[in-house]
Amino acid sequence: MTSRATRAARAGLPAAHETTASVTPIYQTTAFDVDSLDQLEAISSSRIHGHIYTRDSNPNHDALAADIAALEGAADGVVFASGMGGLSATLLSRLKTRDHLIAAAGLYGRTVQLIEHLRDSYGIEVTFVDVTDPQQFADAVRPETRLCLVESVSNPMLEVADLPAIREALGSVPLMVDSTFTTPSLLRPLEHGANLVFHSVSKYLNGHGDVMMGAVVGESDDMAAVRHIVSLYGMNANPFDCWLSSRGLRTLELRMRQHCSNAQQLAAALMRTRGVKHVYYPGLTTHGSHSVARRLLPDGFGGMLSFELAGGRSAVNQFIQELAHIPFSPTLADVRTTVSYPAETSHKFISADERMRLGITDGIVRVSVGLEAVDDLIAEFTSAIGASQT
Ligand SMILES: *Cc1c(COP(=O)(O)O)cnc(C)c1O
DSSP states (O other): OOOOHHHTTTTTOOOOOOOOOOOOOOOSSSSSOOOHHHHHHHTTSSSSSSSBBBOOOOOOHHHHHHHHHHHHHSSSEEESSSSSHHHHHHHHHHHOOTOOEEEOOOOOOHHHHHHHHHHHHHOEEEEETTOOOHHHHHHHTTTEEEEEESBBBBBTOBBBHHHHHHHHHHTTEEEEEETTHHHHHHGGGGTOOOSEEEETTTTTTSSOOOOOOOHHHHHHHHHHHHHHHHHHHHHOOOHHHHHHHHHTTTTTHHHHHHHHHHHHHHHHHHHHHEEEEEEOOOOSTSSTHHHHHHHHOOTOOOSEEEETTTTTHHHHHHHHHHOOSSBBOOOOOOOEEEEEEGTTTTTSOOHHHHHHTOOOTTHHHHHOSSOOHHHHHHHHHHHHHHHHOO
């Protein structure tokens, strides 16, 4: 009989599996026990697939990364503790001092800050270009250009990147697409010449507003380089978050269909609402990116839209307080509809001039359209907008 102390120290060891679990269990473990030095060597040198330490790999990482890679049509994928962790790891895996990066102006605010940090602290050079003008991409290419980063659909003006035209303009420069707004159910950037596809999994892929995670997919060699950075810098995802995201991913197609349908109908209703100066949604013929969107997004234009309220900041402030149920929340892609105010959240850190240049006036409200009954959404928006104009 083992002593109590010994029994306690060995508590929680896995029972032999008698039946197969229907879903990948949560491997909430720091390390994996190894049978022999030969096995250790075989796993470390990738001769056999296995796990040693969760900072390096874990079955829950694998399960989620493999699914996202398969949906994107990629060879391999890596998941991270957040979207920003994923962007950091991917950029650090490819760029060193004096290398050059081309980036779309108006990227997600923190992404711009990350790029500026890499520029100012590590001497990585960067050129920001207008995502709607492929010629600017061609003009920006230099011998030391190592990567180009764009978002498939921008925030909050919902401009759609013409990926085939950008691919052509870049020549052989690798293209990385942040496809957070589109997801593989609406767009597969690799089919249009991208080399790497990034997602903030915190958004639609998990889809339930309860996880922070990122993912990147691409060629196996590129992913090995990213994994090396993840292990060094400790950007690894938490197994439980992977498990939640794998669960969310199962309903991605259904959710995206409903997000798109609700957003299209809400956009049309807002166009008819007094007090709304302009509606930005790629599914509207009035949007500057509509023709690109029709070509690249045949299955739907996404769940994000923005509108400009007459009366500027004070009308927006009133509108937010008049909303009965829809929360002001600086995130997106939740099951429930949320509204945000880019001028003071996502784009707070850029200059007022640059904000105006991007079209982010102080009347712009961004909406992440959720899965509610669309008539309830239209009624709540129309009523709150009406009250904001008095
Ligand atoms: C949220 C977001 C990110 C950052 O991801 P986190 O998971 O919040 O770290 C990057 N790009 C886009 C387009 C995003 O919406």
